Amino acid sequence: MGFKTFPGGIHPHDNKVFSKDKKIEVMPLPEKIVIPLSQHIGAPSKPIVKIGDEVVAGQKIADAGGFVSIPMHSSISGKVTKIAQFNHPTGALVQGIEITGDGEDKWIELVDESNFMDLSAKDLKERIADAGVCGMGGAGFPTHVKLSPPEGKKIDTIILNGVECEPYLTADYRIMLEQAEDILAGLKILMKIVEAKHGVVGIEANKPDAIKLFKKLLKNEKNIKVVGLHLKYPQGAEKQLIYAATNRKVPNKGGLPMDVSVVVQNVGTAIAVYEAVRYKKPLVDRVITISGKIVKNPKNIKARIGTFYSDLLEYCEGTTEDIGKIISGGPMMGFAIPSLETPMTKGSSGLLLFDKKEAHREQENVCLRCGRCVDICPMNIVPSFIAHHVRNDDWDSAEKSGVMDCIKCGSCAYVCPSHIKLIQWIDIGKIKVSENRTN
Amino acid sequence: MNDVFAVSAAPHIKQKISINSVMWQVVLALTPALLIGIFFFGIQSLFLTIYAVAASVFTEALIQKFRKVPITVNDGSAVVTGILIAFNINSSAPWWLPVLGSIFAIAIGKQIFGGLGFNIFNPALLGRAFMMASWPTLMTAGWKFTTPMNNLFQSSINGLNNLPSNFPEVVTSATPLRVVKALRDTTQISSDVANTVMDNLTGMNTLQDLFWGNVGGVIGEVSAAALLIGAAYLAWKHIIEWRIPVSYIGTVFVLIYVFGGINGMFSASIMLPIFHILSGGLILGAFFMATDMVTSPVTKKGRLIFGMGCGALTVVIRLIGGYPEGVSYSILLMNIAVPLIDRYTVPKPFGQIKR
Numbered sequence: 001m002g003f004k005t006f007p008g009g010i011h012p013h014d015n016k017v018f019s020k021d022k023k024i025e026v027m028p029l030p031e032k033i034v035i036p037l038s039q040h041i042g043a044p045s046k047p048i049v050k051i052g053d054e055v056v057a058g059q060k061i062a063d064a065g066g067f068v069s070i071p072m073h074s075s076i077s078g079k080v081t082k083i084a085q086f087n088h089p090t091g092a093l094v095q096g097i098e099i100t101g102d103g104e105d106k107w108i109e110l111v112d113e114s115n116f117m118d119l120s121a122k123d124l125k126e127r128i129a130d131a132g133v134c135g136m137g138g139a140g141f142p143t144h145v146k147l148s149p150p151e152g153k154k155i156d157t158i159i160l161n162g163v164e165c166e167p168y169l170t171a172d173y174r175i176m177l178e179q180a181e182d183i184l185a186g187l188k189i190l191m192k193i194v195e196a197k198h199g200v201v202g203i204e205a206n207k208p209d210a211i212k213l214f215k216k217l218l219k220n221e222k223n224i225k226v227v228g229l230h231l232k233y234p235q236g237a238e239k240q241l242i243y244a245a246t247n248r249k250v251p252n253k254g255g256l257p258m259d260v261s262v263v264v265q266n267v268g269t270a271i272a273v274y275e276a277v278r279y280k281k282p283l284v285d286r287v288i289t290i291s292g293k294i295v296k297n298p299k300n301i302k303a304r305i306g307t308f309y310s311d312l313l314e315y316c317e318g319t320t321e322d323i324g325k326i327i328s329g330g331p332m333m334g335f336a337i338p339s340l341e342t343p344m345t346k347g348s349s350g351l352l353l354f355d356k357k358e359a360h361r362e363q364e365n366v367c368l369r370c371g372r373c374v375d376i377c378p379m380n381i382v383p384s385f386i387a388h389h390v391r392n393d394d395w396d397s398a399e400k401s402g403v404m405d406c407i408k409c410g411s412c413a414y415v416c417p418s419h420i421k422l423i424q425w426i427d428i429g430k431i432k433v434s435e436n437r438t439n
Numbered sequence: 440m441n442d443v444f445a446v447s448a449a450p451h452i453k454q455k456i457s458i459n460s461v462m463w464q465v466v467l468a469l470t471p472a473l474l475i476g477i478f479f480f481g482i483q484s485l486f487l488t489i490y491a492v493a494a495s496v497f498t499e500a501l502i503q504k505f506r507k508v509p510i511t512v513n514d515g516s517a518v519v520t521g522i523l524i525a526f527n528i529n530s531s532a533p534w535w536l537p538v539l540g541s542i543f544a545i546a547i548g549k550q551i552f553g554g555l556g557f558n559i560f561n562p563a564l565l566g567r568a569f570m571m572a573s574w575p576t577l578m579t580a581g582w583k584f585t586t587p588m589n590n591l592f593q594s595s596i597n598g599l600n601n602l603p604s605n606f607p608e609v610v611t612s613a614t615p616l617r618v619v620k621a622l623r624d625t626t627q628i629s630s631d632v633a634n635t636v637m638d639n640l641t642g643m644n645t646l647q648d649l650f651w652g653n654v655g656g657v658i659g660e661v662s663a664a665a666l667l668i669g670a671a672y673l674a675w676k677h678i679i680e681w682r683i684p685v686s687y688i689g690t691v692f693v694l695i696y697v698f699g700g701i702n703g704m705f706s707a708s709i710m711l712p713i714f715h716i717l718s719g720g721l722i723l724g725a726f727f728m729a730t731d732m733v734t735s736p737v738t739k740k741g742r743l744i745f746g747m748g749c750g751a752l753t754v755v756i757r758l759i760g761g762y763p764e765g766v767s768y769s770i771l772l773m774n775i776a777v778p779l780i781d782r783y784t785v786p787k788p789f790g791q792i793k794r
Contacts, residue, residue, distance in 0.1 A: 007789070012452055091446065167452065239790060252790040325445040331452040338446050352451075359445040365458055366556035370732035374739060375680065380789045384737060385781075405788040410450030417456045418556075424448035 003205050005230035006240040008378035010411045012167050012233055012332070014206055018291045018298040020170045024178055026302045027315055029105055033306030034086045035061060035072050036096040039345035040134040041141045042068035047097055053080045057304075058108035058282050060132075061097055070132040070142045074099050075284035075304035077106035087342035089328035091335045096343065099306070110279045121193045124277055128193075131276030132346075133283050137161060137236070137266035138329055140347040143273065146265070147193050149258045155194040159245050160187050162203040162210065162267040163229060163236030166330025169350040171287040172267050174300045176203070176210040179271055180217055186270030187224065189277050194263060199224035200245045201267075205231045233332060234409035238264050240378050252379075252405045268349075283346055288312065292353035294319040303344060309351050310340040324359030327352040332410045365418035373412035373422060379405050383412035387425035395432050403429040458555070461678055461732075462515030468669030468678075469522050469727065475665040476658040480530035484658045487528065491537035492521030498545040499554075508554070516555050520544050523563035526659020526723060527767070528570065532577055539573075540566040560774045561731045564767045571767075615640055615649070616719045616763040623701050623758070633701055641710035649717035660720040670726035679730040682742035683749075687725040688716055690750025698758055721753065724766035734774045741777075741784035748773045 038044040043065030055061060055074040062072035074097075082098035113119075119127075129144035149155055160183065164172040176183065187199045201218075203211045205228055214226045227245045229235050238257060239250045241264060248260040257264055265273075268286060275281040284305050291298040296317040303312060309326070313319070327334040328342065329350055344351070373383040381402040389398040406426050413422040476484045499517040503510045524540045544566025552558040571578050618640060622633045639645065652662025660666070673679040692712040699715065700706030715721065729735060729749050736745050749769045756765025 010454075012454070243789075249790040252788045255790060323444060325447075325451065327451050332450040334449060334451065336444070336446045336449075336451060338444055354445075354451065359451075361445070361447060361453070362457065366554075368458060368461070368556055368732045369735070369737050370461070371680070371735075371737045371739075371742070372677070374737055374786075378789065380786045382737060382785060385785070401785065402788045405790075408449070414450050414452065415454050415456065417458050417461050419453070419457070421448055423450065427448065 003228045003230045004244040005232055005235065006243045006378055008376050008380065008411070009232040009234065009240075010376050010414055011231070012414060014231070015167045015291075015331075016170050016173070016206070018168065018293070018295070019289050019300055020173060022170075022174070022299050024174050024287055024300045024302050027304070027307065027312070029076055029101055029103065030304060030307045030311045031103075032081075032098065032100050032308070033074075033076055033304060034096045034098045034308070034343040035074065035306045036086060036088050036094045036343060036345055037062055037065075037072060038088070038094045039072070039140055039305075039347060040070050041139060042066065042070075042145070044095065045069060045072045047083055049080050049097065051080050051083060054078075055080060055099060056106040056108055058110070058284055060282070061099075064129070064132075068142055068145050070134050070144075071130065071282075072097070073132055073282035073284050075306050076101045077104055078102045087337065087339055089335060089337060089342055089345055089348055091328075091337050110281055113278055116278045117188065117192065119277070121195070124189055124193050127277045127280060128273055131272065131280070131282040133269060133272045133276055134346055135266055136268035136272065136286060136346055136349070138333065138347050138349060140345070143265065143269055146258075146263050147190065149194065149263075153258050154261055155196050155258060155263050156261045157198040157200060157246060157263075158187060158190045158194070158196045159200045159202055159241060159262060159264045160267050160270055161236055161238075161241055161264055162201055162207075162214075163241060164207075165204060165233045165236040166332055166334070166350070167233075168291045168352055169289045169330050170291070171289045171300050171349055173207050173210060175271060175287050176207070176267055177213060180210075180213050182274045183267050183270045184214075184217060184224070185278070186265075186272070186274035189273055190263070190265060190270065191223070196263070197223060201226045202229055202236075202241050202245050203227070204229045204235055233411060234378055234407070237378065237407050237409055239407065252402070254404070286344075286346060286348070288344055288348050289350040290316045290353075291350065292319075293358070294321045294323070294355045295353050296320055305346055306343045308340070309337075309342050309344060312344065312351055313340060313353065319353055319355075321355045323353050324356035325354040327354065332414070333408065362419040364420050367420060368418055370417060372415045372417065376411050376415055378409060378411065379407055381405055383422045383426065384420070386429055387420060387422050390425045390429040390432075395429070395436055398429040399433045403433055406430070458516070459514045462519055464676055464678055465519050465673065465727070466515055466522065468673045469519070469526070469659070471665040471668045472526065472659050472662060472723070473522065475652050475662040476526070476530070479652060479661055480658060484525075484530045487530065487532060487534065487537050487658065488522060488525035490534050491525035491541045492518050494538040494541035495521035495524070495545050498542045499550065502546060502550040503554070506550070511555070514555065517545060520549070520562045520566070523659070523727065524566045527563070527567040527657055527720070528578065529657045536570060536574060536577055540570045543569040556733055558733055559777075560771055561728055561734045564728055564771050564774075567767050568771060615645070615714070616757065619714075620757070620763040630702070637701060637711075638708075641708055641714045643710075646710060646713055646717060649714065657720070660723045663717045663722045666722045666726060670722075673726070673730075679726065680742065682739060683730050683735060683746040684725040686743045686746030687729055687750045687753075688721070690747045691716055691721065691753055694751060694754040695758075698754070715754075715757065719757070719764045720766045724753075724770055725749070728767070729770050729773070734777060736777050736780045736784065738781055738784040738786055740786065741780040744780050744784065745773055745777065748776065 045062035056077040078101040085093040086096040088094035133143040134140045495517040544562040548562030548565035695712040752769030753765040
């Protein structure tokens with residue numbers, strides 16, 4: 001039915017079969033949570049509670065650390081027991097607030113304003129900012145910032161990202177099936193805030209029932225349409241999605257979607273926006289996929305932010321074999337983390353468990369110059385050249401070769417017959433080049 | 440439960456592909472042509488191939504042992520080189536010819552640069568050039584016709600009068616391409632005669648024979664059909680990509696059509712380019728040699744330029760140069776240009792700002 005796509009890309013096995021037909025389950029309250037103060041791109045949030053303070057679910061416990069930042073809220077009721085460094089889903093150690101639950105699930109007072117569309121754009125945006133909403137697809141860019149284009153930039157299209165091109169992950173798929181109305185309500189709020197005339201919901205071809213459902217719901221909507229997208233990775237990458245959905249190319253060298261009058265939000269974010277606006281409910285829970293061949297009972301779980309991965313896995317009855325690798329996020333762009341004692345964040349879309357065999361990686365070999373990485377690169381750069389420059393500490397050449405344009409989708413490393421860790425090299429290059437820029 | 444978990448950079452899944460699988464699939468793709476070679480030229484072809492492969496693998500292992508680097512002969516790349524060396528000699532060659540060719544190909548063509556991934560030239564082609572330069576008569580003489588081809592020439596020649604006395608010998612002991620070259624170069628025969636021979640060569644029967652392999656030739660290039668089966672497999676497996684073969688063959692087609700006729704520009708029939716493409720190892724070269732990953736450009740545009748360059752040089756050598764053939768030298772010459780091509784064809788990133 002006229003699916004669209006972008007140039008380049010790969011076709012990994014999607015492995016969604018483990019969890020795609022599992023209805024979202026609400027996880028029982030965890031005994032303990034940790035709210036990391038950095039769950040987003042931008043300045044870390046500043047704690048406003050101290051050890052021993054009693055808090056309730058939804059209560060603000062940290063202020064935004066600046067404009068490009070978000071506040072944090074407790075996701076359960078209980079007592080602040082520690083403010084310290086904790087594991088973070090990106091593998092780093094990050095300052096966080098530990099809250100030990102009282103098991104009662106007391107909440108702040110929520111509202112229910114069914115006439116929320118009458119609110120002004122400014123009020124809508126304020127509620128989103130107050131609720132601590134950030135992009136829930138992974139990068140975690142504060143949503144209210146995305147909705148505040150600088151003077152002179154007009155946004156005409158909001159694209160909701162329902163692509164979920166990462167293998168294994170099914171959280172977005174499930175919410176699209178189970179909370180489609182909420183998603184569309186969120187989309188309309190987003191469109192109102194930036195006065196966008198058009199709304200697009202981009203869904204990949206492997207979710208035909210979601211496409212069908214949205215088409216049905218949007219039958220009478222003139223300004224919002226569903227765009228079916230070819231099953232190809234990284235179809236859900238922002239620039240690739242924008243190109244497929246609108247035929248616009250986001251400029252490279254730091255260009256943003258707003259440069260082509262587009263804002264992209266994840267479908268999960270749309271729900272968070274809707275709940276923030278209608279109920280003034282802060283972003284304190286989300287749906288996460290727990291999957292992998294060795295997971296006894298893979299699930300899509302609605303869990304409180306800050307719940308430990310170990311608790312989530314326990315809820316899925318653990319694993320059938322020894323774990324070889326823990327991946328926070330999807331298998332293409334997610335982070336391998338050293339411990340299950342890591343809290344989930346607003347950007348945690350999945351937790352994958354691999355056995356020892358799946359975790360095994362071949363030795364890096366010499367580059368055959370086969371050009372497979374060039375053939376599939378969705379950013380049309382030459383990954384093998386960049387890796388070569390980085391290996392030689394040649395940062396200028398790396399920058400000229402477009403190291404900063406790389407979106408780190410991992411397609412090149414996926415297809416490399418020599419098992420070259422292209423993303424690892426490119427990442428080093430990105431860090432070095434931006435260091436040199438600031439110096 | 441074991442508490443040590445692997446931590447690595449993303450991606451955490453990997454396509455099932457390795458250097459070994461790529462190379463052994465190339466070996467597989469060369470098998471139909473080898474079988475056809477054995478069918479037409481006898482079991483001797485198989486023995487020569489085994490000698491070449493054994494010499495390649497042994498040379499690679501020996502040098503790697505000497506260099507104190509891991510021995511990687513099971514990656515199949517030396518096997519590919521050995522097969523391609525054998526494909527470039529004819530079945531009546533002595534056993535030591537493919538052996539020496541392979542030793543040269545691996546030692547000078549590959550290991551001296553640092554082994555797989557670092558060589559500038561296609562090792563097999565360098566080995567062939569070495570054999571051509573050292574034993575030109577062994578490489579070209581003893582070229583066997585299969586019977587139908589011989590009859591074709593005899594009949595077309597017997598029907599002609601006024602032939603110079605030496606012409607039949609030239610024809611019957613030469614490859615079809617050599618005949619074409621002779622027709623262009625000689626002033627000894629009348630244009631009528633030349634045209635008749637040319638028509639015969641580019642007739643449907645000849646082209647069919649060339650396609651199915653019912654002609655003489657070296658072991659590997661005898662049947663275009665068998666080579667194309669292998670090439671189709673490699674293309675299906677995404678091991679070779681269309682740009683180099685298509686631009687190579689396309690360029691040859693166009694240039695031969697324009698300049699290939701014996702009566703000036705555009706005098707060639709449309710069959711002549713097809714004749715050129717089907718003969719003289721061009722199919723083997725375009726699909727299996729020019730596409731060698733290590734010695735061809737990495738960029739997409741670069742691959743097109745590389746293929747066009749190979750095509751243009753092949754045509755220049757065939758029409759103007761001293762050899763009736765031209766595939767191997769044209770690819771070797773373009774191999775040298777690869778770093779330069781790569782440098783000037785780096786693609787524009789997606790979303791490049793127009794200036």
